[in-house]
Amino acid sequence: MTDWISRWESNRIGWHAEQVNRHLVQYYDRFDLSAEGTIFVPLCGKSNDMRFLLEKDLKVIGVEMSNIAIEQFFSENHLDYIVSDVDKFTLYEGARIKLYCGDFFDLKVKHLENVRAIYDRASLIALNEDLRQKYAKHLSDIIEFDARILLLTLFYPQHQKSGPPFAVSKEEVGQLFNGSFDIQELHCIEDIENEPMFQNLGVDFVEKAVYLLQKVRM
Numbered sequence: 001m002t003d004w005i006s007r008w009e010s011n012r013i014g015w016h017a018e019q020v021n022r023h024l025v026q027y028y029d030r031f032d033l034s035a036e037g038t039i040f041v042p043l044c045g046k047s048n049d050m051r052f053l054l055e056k057d058l059k060v061i062g063v064e065m066s067n068i069a070i071e072q073f074f075s076e077n078h079l080d081y082i083v084s085d086v087d088k089f090t091l092y093e094g095a096r097i098k099l100y101c102g103d104f105f106d107l108k109v110k111h112l113e114n115v116r117a118i119y120d121r122a123s124l125i126a127l128n129e130d131l132r133q134k135y136a137k138h139l140s141d142i143i144e145f146d147a148r149i150l151l152l153t154l155f156y157p158q159h160q161k162s163g164p165p166f167a168v169s170k171e172e173v174g175q176l177f178n179g180s181f182d183i184q185e186l187h188c189i190e191d192i193e194n195e196p197m198f199q200n201l202g203v204d205f206v207e208k209a210v211y212l213l214q215k216v217r218m
């Protein structure tokens with residue numbers, strides 16, 4: 001936990017992308033959200049994908065442990081906000097966006113009012129194996145039935161590089177969300193040629209996958 005805080009303090013945020021994620025652009029329609037629908041972005045950092053979602057007229061709820069990330073998101077996007085204390089969180093609230101500063105595992109159903117969709121890019125794969133299990137269980141517990149998750153993962157030979165980002169296989173996605181979710185793989189390609197950091201470490205391949213999960217009643 002403190003490692004993430006120190007990364008933000010020293011600006012070691014190599015995962016942060018200036019461009020909107022192309023898979024989000026490609027598969028955004030699969031959320032099946034009407035305008036003004038609410039989407040949850042767990043472990044949101046200062047992701048520019050949230051700006052894309054706001055531009056689609058959606059409401060965004062995020063959670064992020066670093067106040068630096070949240071304050072940079074608002075300042076870099078020239079958005080006004082107010083700050084308040086809500087339960088264990090500091091809440092940063094702007095027009096159609098609420099970012100909870102605190103621990104994802106402290107979020108409760110009441111913080112995710114009207115959430116119908118979840119966007120996970122570099123969130124599940126930011127966590128080690130134990131935390132991934134805890135994350136999938138907690139996420140499942142706090143979202144409503146029928147909610148859809150767009151989940152982006154990476155898979156590579158884990159022994160050739162330590163995480164984060166961690167390698168998460170299709171089998172693991174199945175195990176993590178098994179029982180509570182309908183799971184559909186939308187996309188999976190080998191893409192080492194666009195991953196110079198992995199190439200430099202001698203990693204043999206990097207598979208990028210996109211899944212659409214839907215919480216179902218069992």
Ligand SMILES: C[S@@+](CC[C@H](N)C(=O)[O-])C[C@H]1O[C@@H](n2cnc3c(N)ncnc32)[C@H](O)[C@@H]1O
Nearest residue numbers: 004015043044045047064065103104121122126
């Ligand atoms: C790899 S970054 C990804 C950020 C964002 N999803 C993106 O695509 O840019 C992971 C983020 O999760 C945050 N984080 C890690 N564990 C967390 C937790 N338990 N609760 C809230 N935020 C957390 C870190 O501070 C970091 O900003």
